[in-house]
Amino acid sequence: MPKRGKKYREAAQKIDRSQLYAPQKAVELVKETSYASFDASVDLHIRLGVDPRHADQQVRGAVRLPHGLGKSVRVLVFAASDGARLAEEAGADYIVSDDEGLKRIQDGWTDFDVAIAVPEMMGKVGRLGRILGPRGLMPNPKSGTVVPEEDLPRVVEEAKAGRVEYRIDKTANLHIPIGRTNFPVQHLLENMYTVIDAVRRSRPPAAKGAYMRKITLVASMGPGIKVDPVAAQSMELDI
Numbered sequence: 001m002p003k004r005g006k007k008y009r010e011a012a013q014k015i016d017r018s019q020l021y022a023p024q025k026a027v028e029l030v031k032e033t034s035y036a037s038f039d040a041s042v043d044l045h046i047r048l049g050v051d052p053r054h055a056d057q058q059v060r061g062a063v064r065l066p067h068g069l070g071k072s073v074r075v076l077v078f079a080a081s082d083g084a085r086l087a088e089e090a091g092a093d094y095i096v097s098d099d100e101g102l103k104r105i106q107d108g109w110t111d112f113d114v115a116i117a118v119p120e121m122m123g124k125v126g127r128l129g130r131i132l133g134p135r136g137l138m139p140n141p142k143s144g145t146v147v148p149e150e151d152l153p154r155v156v157e158e159a160k161a162g163r164v165e166y167r168i169d170k171t172a173n174l175h176i177p178i179g180r181t182n183f184p185v186q187h188l189l190e191n192m193y194t195v196i197d198a199v200r201r202s203r204p205p206a207a208k209g210a211y212m213r214k215i216t217l218v219a220s221m222g223p224g225i226k227v228d229p230v231a232a233q234s235m236e237l238d239i
Contacts, residue, residue: 007035012223020228023235026217027188031181034219039070039182044195045224046174047214049207056206059174060167062144063198067187068162070180075159078117078125078139083149087116090156099124105131112137114159116145116152136165143167166199174199181219192217193235200233 004012011033021029034040050057077087080097087095094112096102105128115132117125117139125132125139132138139145143165147155155163166176176199178191196212203211215227 008221008223011035015223015225017226020226020231022231023192023227024185024189026225026227027185027192029225030217030219030222031185031188033225034181034222036181036219036221039180040220040222041177042179042181042183042188042217042219044174044176044178044192045214045216045218046176046196046199046212048168048172048174048199049210049213050168050172050204052168052170052172054206057204058168059199059202059204060142060165061198061202062163062165063194064158065162065164065178065191065194067179067183067191069164069177070183073114073160073162074112075156076112076115077152077156078115078121079149079152080121083118083120083152086149086152087156090153091160092116092152092156102128110135110137114145114163115139116147116155116159118149118152119146122146136167164195166195189235192232196232196235 014033015029030042048059050059052058074093076094076096077092078096079087084095084097096105102124108131110131115137122139129138144155164176166174168174176195178195179188199212212229212233215229215232216224217227218224
């Protein structure tokens, strides 16, 4: 195991690793123990009781955070003609409507955070799977990033406002950003509640037993804080 730095060790001393913290206390601790000199990202890691090897136990979706992510989100849209115009008017940062734009991405350009496409473009966008797939940028109907032309303004605006996607990995874990350490405690709590509620609603019918088995809250520079899964799933907030 790599040796931890002094700042990490000092922060970790404020946490009882054997304790499951109530959501509000966990949020307070993640803010207190972040030792970054900047406003670090706060991420939620959820271990699910599903088997990702089975197609009927996949968990994925998207959710709009009530208080956003606290950062600028760069949105790229694959669309032409009227779709391109609608996306630009909605605030999309980049529009790809021709082979020149597709080749730029094939050559390795991926300076954007979210990619959205209209169905008519997916035949060409599919060729970019090797570039976009590993980076989590491939448009997909299940995550709500392949939409009809008329829905582009809404989806672009949601992405810019703080819409996050989640997808189970090979170890049955979800990794979802919920804000930054400079957010008020209540805002982080409300974002956490929104994510947990969305994941709970995404439970596959084939999943058996406990669904959310472990929940950890962590800043990008700070120790992990274990959250009580039962308390987290029973949160009730007025959002």
